[in-house]
Amino acid sequence: MRYALRITAASLLAAPAAGQAQSVADLQRQIDELRAELKAERAARLANTAAAAPPPAASAIPAGVQTAPTGQLATAPPLDGPSLGGKATVPPQTVALTEAKPPKKAWYEKLQLRGYTQMRLNEIVSSDDAPAGRSRLRSVHDSSVTETNNFSLRRARLVLQGNVSDRVAIYFQTDFASAVNAQSNGERREHFGQLRDAYVDVFVDRDHEFKLRFGQSKVPFGWENLQSSSNRLTLDRSDGINSGTISERDLGIVAYYTPRHVQRIWDRLAKDGQKLFGNYGAFGLAAYNGQGINRTEQNNNLMTVAMATWPFELDALGSAFEGQVLELGGSGYRNKFRPELRTGGVSGVDYADNRIGVHAILYPQPFGIQAEWNWGRGPEYDPAARAIRSTKLEGGYVQAMYNVGDIGLGKLMPYGRWQHYRGGWKAGTNAPRLETDEIEVGVEWQVFEAFEFTLAYANMKRREADERRTGRAEGDLIRAQVQFNY
Numbered sequence: 001m002r003y004a005l006r007i008t009a010a011s012l013l014a015a016p017a018a019g020q021a022q023s024v025a026d027l028q029r030q031i032d033e034l035r036a037e038l039k040a041e042r043a044a045r046l047a048n049t050a051a052a053a054p055p056p057a058a059s060a061i062p063a064g065v066q067t068a069p070t071g072q073l074a075t076a077p078p079l080d081g082p083s084l085g086g087k088a089t090v091p092p093q094t095v096a097l098t099e100a101k102p103p104k105k106a107w108y109e110k111l112q113l114r115g116y117t118q119m120r121l122n123e124i125v126s127s128d129d130a131p132a133g134r135s136r137l138r139s140v141h142d143s144s145v146t147e148t149n150n151f152s153l154r155r156a157r158l159v160l161q162g163n164v165s166d167r168v169a170i171y172f173q174t175d176f177a178s179a180v181n182a183q184s185n186g187e188r189r190e191h192f193g194q195l196r197d198a199y200v201d202v203f204v205d206r207d208h209e210f211k212l213r214f215g216q217s218k219v220p221f222g223w224e225n226l227q228s229s230s231n232r233l234t235l236d237r238s239d240g241i242n243s244g245t246i247s248e249r250d251l252g253i254v255a256y257y258t259p260r261h262v263q264r265i266w267d268r269l270a271k272d273g274q275k276l277f278g279n280y281g282a283f284g285l286a287a288y289n290g291q292g293i294n295r296t297e298q299n300n301n302l303m304t305v306a307m308a309t310w311p312f313e314l315d316a317l318g319s320a321f322e323g324q325v326l327e328l329g330g331s332g333y334r335n336k337f338r339p340e341l342r343t344g345g346v347s348g349v350d351y352a353d354n355r356i357g358v359h360a361i362l363y364p365q366p367f368g369i370q371a372e373w374n375w376g377r378g379p380e381y382d383p384a385a386r387a388i389r390s391t392k393l394e395g396g397y398v399q400a401m402y403n404v405g406d407i408g409l410g411k412l413m414p415y416g417r418w419q420h421y422r423g424g425w426k427a428g429t430n431a432p433r434l435e436t437d438e439i440e441v442g443v444e445w446q447v448f449e450a451f452e453f454t455l456a457y458a459n460m461k462r463r464e465a466d467e468r469r470t471g472r473a474e475g476d477l478i479r480a481q482v483q484f485n486y
Contacts, residue, residue, distance in 0.1 A: 111162035111170075116230040116485045117177075118154040120144060127475025135464035137473040140425055140434070141236035143179070143188075145477065153177040153191060154481070155229060166203075171217075173197040195294060196249065209263075211281075213254040216293070219245045220254065220284040220307035221331045223359040223372055227277040233401055233415050233444055235456055235479055239436045240395025240421035241372050244333070244355050246292030247427075250303065256281025265311045269325060273403075273411070274363050283308050290335045290353075292427065299350050303335035309359070325363050332356035339379050339388060339431040342467075351379035352390040353426065364403040364413070371398045379431040380424025381467040388431050393423025395436070410447040416440070428465045435463040435472055442479075452483040 122145045130136040139145045144152035156176040163169045178194035181187065199215030218226055222241040225248045242248070262282045270276055289295075290303030309329030314321035336350035357374030373396030380391045397419035404412040421436040442456030456479045463472045 107164070110164055111160060113158070113160055114486060115156075115158040116483055117156045118229070118481055118483045120152050120154045120235070120479065120481045121150060122146075122152075123478045125476045125478055128473050130473060133469055134471050135462070135466075135469045135473045137460060137462065137475040137477070138464045139236065139460075139462070140239065140428070140465045141242070156191070157196070157230070159197075166206075168203070169201040171197055171199055171201070196247075207260060209259060210255070210257045213256065216249055216251045217254065218248045218280065219250050219288060219303075219333070220256075220280050220286055220305055221245055221333050221355070222357060222374070223277050223309065223329070223361065223370075226280045227275070230483065230485065231275045231278075233275060233413060234399065234417055234440060234442070235454060235481055238372070238395070238397040238417075238419040238421070239425075239434055240397065240419060240423075241357065241374060243378075243393070243395075243421065243423060243425055243427075243434070244357075244374065244376075246295070249293040250288035250290065251297075252286055252288030252303070254284055254286040254305075257283045262311060265313060265325060269311075269363060272323075272365070274365075277309075280307070282310060290337060298338045298346055299336055301336045301350065303333055303353075305331065305333040307331035324365055327361040327363070328359070330356065330358040337379055337426055339426055340429050342430045347388065349388070351388065351431075353378045355393075357396070364401045366403040366405065368401050368403065369399065370401070372396045378424050379426050380433050381430045383467065383470070391424065393421075395419070395421030395423060410445055412443060412445055414441075414443040416442075425465045430467045432465045432467040433463060434465060435461075437461040450485050452485075454481045454483070455479070 120142070122142065124137055124145070124147055127137040127147075137145065142152075142154060144154070154177060157173060158176065159171070159173045161169070161171045173196040174193050175196050176191060176193045178192045179188050179190050180192050182189055195216065197215070197217055199213050199217040202212045202214070204210045204212065220226060221244055224232065224237050224241055225245055258279060258281045263279070266276060266279065284305070284307040286305040286307075288303040288305065289297040290301060291298055307329070308331070309327055311325050311327040314324040314326055317324075333353075333355055335353040337353040338347045338350060340346055353376075355374050355376030355378070357372060359370075359372040361370045362368050373394070375394045376392075377390050378393050379388050380393070381387075382389045382391070397417055399415060399417040401413055401415040404414070417438075417440045419436060419438050419440075421434055423434065424431045425434050438458060438460050440456055440458040442454060445453045445455075447453060458477045458479065459475075460477060461472055461474045463469075
């Protein structure tokens with residue numbers, strides 16, 4: 001920005017009272033002092049272009065001198081005085097001050113490194129005996145739900161992101177709590193790094209309402225699938241919604257559009273501390289490989305996805321709804337999927353994998369409710385036919401929560417959720433059938449922004465995700481998690 005100050009003193013207008021008039025010498029002295037201060041100020045700006053320079057001291061500017069808006073010249077009217085006979089003037093004086101442009105940021109100044117880690121303890125307090133061939137009490141979302149496990153790291157995420165220009169943003173996320181099996185004996189090994197996200201956003205317009213996303217990213221199906229695990233209230237996602245997308249991600253291209261007034265509502269909710277799903281757009285259209293996260297494309301077929309969600313402000317309904325927001329939406333996809341086989345490799349058959357779902361969220365201010373349900377068809381192992389077939393599926397959840405707010409020792413939010421699902425788990429070997437009915441109650445305690453603690457109790461009725469086992473296991477589970485953000 002350029003600043004210009006031009007001081008023109010053709011004559012001096014002094015107070016009419018005798019003895020208070022300024023002489024030409026006094027005015028010249030003040031102008032010289034002003035020029036000296038402006039010269040020193042300019043030198044300071046050039047020496048430190050990153051810092052904003054203070055304005056000239058008001059006491060050093062003679063009475064009657066006015067400054068002009070940026071980029072203009074200011075000229076004071078002639079100042080006449082009785083001692084000058086109304087004719088003597090001071091020659092016009094012009095002083096210009098130029099601020100150098102700030103230096104261009106280096107690449108590392110445009111990037112941000114952040115993340116979070118979740119440490120858990122799951123304790124089965126009661127469960128049915130599981131003889132050979134019968135389902136054990138297990139969860140497809142947390143492999144540490146066993147009779148022999150104690151502490152575990154559920155997630156250890158590291159994110160590198162930033163706007164490399166006004167129109168381009170990058171995002172990379174890695175999880176260091178993934179597990180692999182040893183090649184020698186098949187034993188499980190923990191805490192290996194795995195790529196989760198690697199994409200670039202290209203903003204088509206100046207207002208950043210419309211963007212294109214290229215790379216491996218979340219599939220816009222299911223509201224809670226899009227919500228970050230660092231922000232989700234429950235410890236795990238529901239079987240019914242999460243079964244549609246393997247680890248919620250795939251490789252492809254997405255177009256997102258978010259009108260400015262919708263973004264304004266989400267920004268207000270975020271400022272109020274609400275747990276949003278992340279800005280994946282009010283509308284989304286996508287095309288992916290369709291085989292899931294970090295998996296090789298198998299059938300030269302694209303998975304197509306569409307999503308829409310819209311927040312409604314309820315203030316018009318009366319004072320009881322002041323500040324309340326109800327968000328409604330839906331999503332759906334079409335795909336052909338090839339499951340991994342027990343005998344090794346991947347199936348050579350394309351199975352229909354199509355779903356449609358709806359969601360509704362009343363943000364907790366202080367009471368809230370969240371619900372999702374979906375229906376469709378997907379691959380599922382048929383024990384009678386001893387083969388995988390594409391069969392019907394349906395399921396979802398209903399969740400209630402209460403935002404207690406800050407109690408002096410941090411923020412509390414208790415919750416309760418019921419979930420139900422009947423259908424295949426395509427991410428598992430041979431796409432086994434799941435039969436899930438679960439009630440979970442818990443409370444999240446955000447001690448401070450960087451540290452959270454969640455305690456939960458769950459009553460589970462689950463069919464184990466293993467087509468070699470039959471029936472359902474039932475039991476009670478106490479769960480605890482600490483999450484630290486950085």
